[in-house]
Amino acid sequence: MDDFELSELWSQYNEKIERANILNLQSWVLHLQTFEYLQTEKVKSRLNALGRWKQRVIILGLLWVFFLVFLIVNSLAWSKIFFVVSVSIILGFNIYAVIVYIQHAVLIAAIDNSESLMEVQEKTARLKASTLQTTRVMLLQTPFYATFFWSFQWMRESPVSFWLITFPIALLLAAGSIWLYRNIHPGNVDRKWFRLLFSGKEWTSVVRAMQYLKEIEEYKRQ
Amino acid sequence: MSSVSNDPDFLALIFENKGIILKICHLYCPDKQAREDLTQEIVYQLWRSAKSYDRERRFSTWMYRVALNVAISFYREGRRRIDAIPLSQFHVEIENDPDDDDVYKERTAWLQNCIKELKEFDRALILLYFEEKSHKEIAEILGLSETNIATKISRIKEKLKQCILSK
Numbered sequence: 434m435d436d437f438e439l440s441e442l443w444s445q446y447n448e449k450i451e452r453a454n455i456l457n458l459q460s461w462v463l464h465l466q467t468f469e470y471l472q473t474e475k476v477k478s479r480l481n482a483l484g485r486w487k488q489r490v491i492i493l494g495l496l497w498v499f500f501l502v503f504l505i506v507n508s509l510a511w512s513k514i515f516f517v518v519s520v521s522i523i524l525g526f527n528i529y530a531v532i533v534y535i536q537h538a539v540l541i542a543a544i545d546n547s548e549s550l551m552e553v554q555e556k557t558a559r560l561k562a563s564t565l566q567t568t569r570v571m572l573l574q575t576p577f578y579a580t581f582f583w584s585f586q587w588m589r590e591s592p593v594s595f596w597l598i599t600f601p602i603a604l605l606l607a608a609g610s611i612w613l614y615r616n617i618h619p620g621n622v623d624r625k626w627f628r629l630l631f632s633g634k635e636w637t638s639v640v641r642a643m644q645y646l647k648e649i650e651e652y653k654r655q
Numbered sequence: 656m657s658s659v660s661n662d663p664d665f666l667a668l669i670f671e672n673k674g675i676i677l678k679i680c681h682l683y684c685p686d687k688q689a690r691e692d693l694t695q696e697i698v699y700q701l702w703r704s705a706k707s708y709d710r711e712r713r714f715s716t717w718m719y720r721v722a723l724n725v726a727i728s729f730y731r732e733g734r735r736r737i738d739a740i741p742l743s744q745f746h747v748e749i750e751n752d753p754d755d756d757d758v759y760k761e762r763t764a765w766l767q768n769c770i771k772e773l774k775e776f777d778r779a780l781i782l783l784y785f786e787e788k789s790h791k792e793i794a795e796i797l798g799l800s801e802t803n804i805a806t807k808i809s810r811i812k813e814k815l816k817q818c819i820l821s822k
Contacts, residue, residue, distance in 0.1 A: 434816045443785040446763040487673050544722040547707040549798025553724045
């Protein structure tokens with residue numbers, strides 16, 4: 434089979450495809466009111482789709498942030514210094530997450546499809562995959578969930594339980610979260626522990642996006 | 656939305672080039688229902704991206720970029736009736752869809768099946784090649800170098816020939 438035959442085959446296929454008419458696309462395309470209607474409905478539809486998952490996460494995130502602020506404001510005392518510092522750090526992480534989450538939603542919606550295929554597909558995949566970046570940063574807050582109940586009084590009165598149990602647990606959590614922070618990256622996407630950690634439904638698209646990024650890179654190189 | 660998108664000339668241009676939408680939908684969507692959703696999504700995204708169209712440049716290049724990007728994303732997400740909206744009287748219906756007795760028979764069906772075995776970027780590339788776009792234009796649409804395009808085209812053509820002959 435030569436190139437000419439291949440092109441001939443395509444022409445035959447094309448003719449048959451061209452015979453398939455889009456019944457009322459003409460009136461649909463030319464009807465300006467339809468476009469206004471379409472715009473409104475599509476935007477509504479997209480917001481609804483966004484709302485089902487992302488809006489809920491953003492609202493929950495904001496509620497959590499307000500709750501943490503409330504706790505801090507009502508605990509400003511030297512005796513609660515560990516609590517205030519720990520919760521403030523946790524608050525910082527959560528504000529970061531909410532901002533990044535909103536930013537991602539806005540950036541994904543603003544992607545310009547008229548850019549080249551490689552650019553658009555890479556940008557989209559990178560944005561989706563960046564959820565993982567936020568997650569690894571968020572993991573760094575874990576040890577502070579084991580420090581907010583510390584107090585100087587506890588250290589003085591029960592040094593054994595504090596230094597032998599509570600303190601090592603916090604250290605362990607810190608070491609674990611730092612290890613995860615350093616090891617959660619696209620290079621480890623095929624590792625067993627990685628797949629176990631990110632096996633949920635919500636993670637599928639993130640992991641797929643990371644694999645897609647690899648494919649795009651390979652495609653550009655080939 | 657921009658005035659460009661509501662410009663009758665712009666909308667007429669979309670209609671004049673509706674073949675592009677049709678071919679891309681057939682290339683990335685195996686079933687009719689999904690094709691209708693994809694058609695709707697592509698037209699919507701063309702309208703939405705209208706302000707990025709530079710009238711000094713070729714309309715079809717811009718249209719291919721938007722339509723292919725939408726189709727590839729749609730295909731990768733395995734989307735089907737997720738955010739397509741019922742348009743009642745404005746419903747986009749693909750009529751006289753090529754049926755099993757028509758397109759899907761003989762060698763054209765082999766070609767179609769072989770193209771569908773290709774990866775999404777290769778499908779886009781071979782479509783543009785068959786549509787007689789220059790290497791420069793294909794490179795512009797895909798965002799790759801002309802040399803890279805030339806190498807890939809000959810590789811894909813070879814793959815297609817082998818695939819058709821093996822059928």
